[in-house]
Amino acid sequence: MSDVELHHPADVAPGDEKDVSLKQRVLGYLVGLALAIVLTATSFFIAGTDLVWQPSIPVAIIVLAIAQMGVHLVFFLHITTGPDNTNNVMALAFGLLIIFLVIGGSLWIMANLNHNMLPMDQIMQMQR
Amino acid sequence: MSIAVAHGHDATLIGLDAEHAGPAPKRIVTGYGFWIFLLSDMVMFSCFFAAYAVLLGQTNGGPTGAELFNLRNVAVETVCLLLSSFACGMAAIAAEERNHLWFQIGMAITCVLGLAFLTIEFREFADLVARGAGPSRSAFLSAFFTLVGCHGLHVSAGILWLLTMMAQVFAKGFRADILRRLLCFALFWHALDIIWVAVFSVVYLLGSAT
Numbered sequence: 001m002s003d004v005e006l007h008h009p010a011d012v013a014p015g016d017e018k019d020v021s022l023k024q025r026v027l028g029y030l031v032g033l034a035l036a037i038v039l040t041a042t043s044f045f046i047a048g049t050d051l052v053w054q055p056s057i058p059v060a061i062i063v064l065a066i067a068q069m070g071v072h073l074v075f076f077l078h079i080t081t082g083p084d085n086t087n088n089v090m091a092l093a094f095g096l097l098i099i100f101l102v103i104g105g106s107l108w109i110m111a112n113l114n115h116n117m118l119p120m121d122q123i124m125q126m127q128r
Numbered sequence: 129m130s131i132a133v134a135h136g137h138d139a140t141l142i143g144l145d146a147e148h149a150g151p152a153p154k155r156i157v158t159g160y161g162f163w164i165f166l167l168s169d170m171v172m173f174s175c176f177f178a179a180y181a182v183l184l185g186q187t188n189g190g191p192t193g194a195e196l197f198n199l200r201n202v203a204v205e206t207v208c209l210l211l212s213s214f215a216c217g218m219a220a221i222a223a224e225e226r227n228h229l230w231f232q233i234g235m236a237i238t239c240v241l242g243l244a245f246l247t248i249e250f251r252e253f254a255d256l257v258a259r260g261a262g263p264s265r266s267a268f269l270s271a272f273f274t275l276v277g278c279h280g281l282h283v284s285a286g287i288l289w290l291l292t293m294m295a296q297v298f299a300k301g302f303r304a305d306i307l308r309r310l311l312c313f314a315l316f317w318h319a320l321d322i323i324w325v326a327v328f329s330v331v332y333l334l335g336s337a338t
Contacts (some may be wrong), residue, residue, distance in 0.1 A: 011152055013159030015220075015315045022225060029217040036210055040325075044203055047333040058334055065329035069322050076213055076318040088163055095167030099174040106178035 012084045015077055032075025039068040155308055162312040166319045169282075173323050176278060177330060180271040184335065188266040193335030196261055198252070202332045205248050206324065212241035213321040220314045226302050235294045238317070242287045249280050272331065279327055282320055289313055 012018060017025060043064040046057055073079045079088050118126075151157075184193070219234030253273070256262065263273035293313055296306050 011156050011160075013156040013311060014163040015159055015311050015318075016155070022221065025221050026218070029214055029221075032217075033210065033214045037207075040203075040206055040210065040328075043329060043333060044199065044206075047337055048199065057337055061329050061333050061337070065325055068325045072213075072318060072322045072325065076217060076321070077315060087160060091160075091164055091167055095170055098171050102171065102174045103178045103181070107181055110182045 011087060012078075012082075014079060014088045017078050018082075018084070028075055032071055035071045035075070036068055039064050039071065043068075155304075155311065158308045159311050159315070162315055166315060169319070170323065173275075173278070173326070176271070176275040177326065180275050180331060183267045183271040186267040188268075190266040190269065191259075191261050193268070193272070193331075194337075196256060196259075197332050197336045199332060199336060201248055201252055202328050205245050206328050208241045208245040208248070209321050209324050212238045212245070213318055215241065216314055216317045220310065223297070223302060223307060223310050228297070228301075231297060232294060235290055239287060239290050239294075242283055242290070246280060246283055246287070249276070253277070272335075276327060276331060279320070279323055282323070286313075286317055286320060289316070 017028070020028075043061050046052060046060050046064070052060070073092075079085060079092060081089060117123075152160075215234050215237040219231050219238060222230035222234055253276075256269075261269055263270050290313065293306075293310055296309070300306055
């Protein structure tokens with residue numbers, strides 16, 4: 001750890017790894033690929049199966065997708081929680097905040113509007 | 129520097145050390161700037177995802193996702209992109225090891241898998257349009273074509289960039305500026321894979337489940 005910091009005092013570029021051997025780097029990508037394939041296969045299996053309680057399927061798919069995005073971030077983009085990665089993680093956190101606001105806010109507002117609006121055929125009758 | 133090495137885990141000292149270290153190396157600045165761009169790209173995609181989620185039920189009497197999507201195609205597309213991401217990582221390692229042969233092999237595999245993905249996606253789109261389920265059929269299909277098509281456009285741009293990088297490394301070798309571009313390309317390609325994870329989960333799996 002300490003001799004590594006002689007090369008890069010504070011930061012590491014996103015996508016770069018600290019000085020690790022060739023074998024370790026290849027192994028990292030292999031582990032990431034294996035995890036990603038397992039998670040993908042699981043979510044495709046869950047989407048088409050009758051073995052699990054049906055209402056839990058959408059939640060399971062979303063949880064598996066978030067897990068797989070995490071796998072990609074750590075093993076492919078090398079965004080980790082190390083002290084040299086703080087700037088990258090902070091930028092990611094801000095991006096996630098905006099994404100959450102956009103998606104969550106849109107769904108919330110539109111569901112609310114949908115709920116408060118009369119069905120379309122009744123609006124047509126009122127206009128008559 | 130020696131203080132930071134002695135107390136490498138002390139957060140305040142790391143901050144001090146960064147202050148005295150001068151400007152960050154160009155590779156870090158470039159990579160960080162490109163990371164910010166990728167995050168803004170993801171924010172743009174999140175708008176398309178929000179539009180898709182809102183318009184999911186607005187089929188205007190037309191076909192729903194469950195009737196249209198062929199999950200076997202999507203699984204093949206996913207495997208193509210996953211393996212191409214892996215090949216891209218191998219090419220990045222080969223570039224760091226300054227190995228021309230393995231770099232070109234890795235990039236060529238990435239390119240072929242990316243093209244396979246695009247071919248399957250284009251066939252799917254052409255099939256949908258031929259069945260009368262084009263983007264003008266319903267709000268749901270407009271949102272679908274916008275979201276998935278935008279990802280496809282990103283992959284197309286990525287393949288053009290990939291071919292450019294292969295040519296640049298072939299002509300100019302592993303210079304520092306070329307290696308910075310390679311870093312950005314690898315980030316871009318892996319980020320596209322992340323967006324595809326969201327696409328196949330939200331659009332195809334959730335879309336055909338409901």
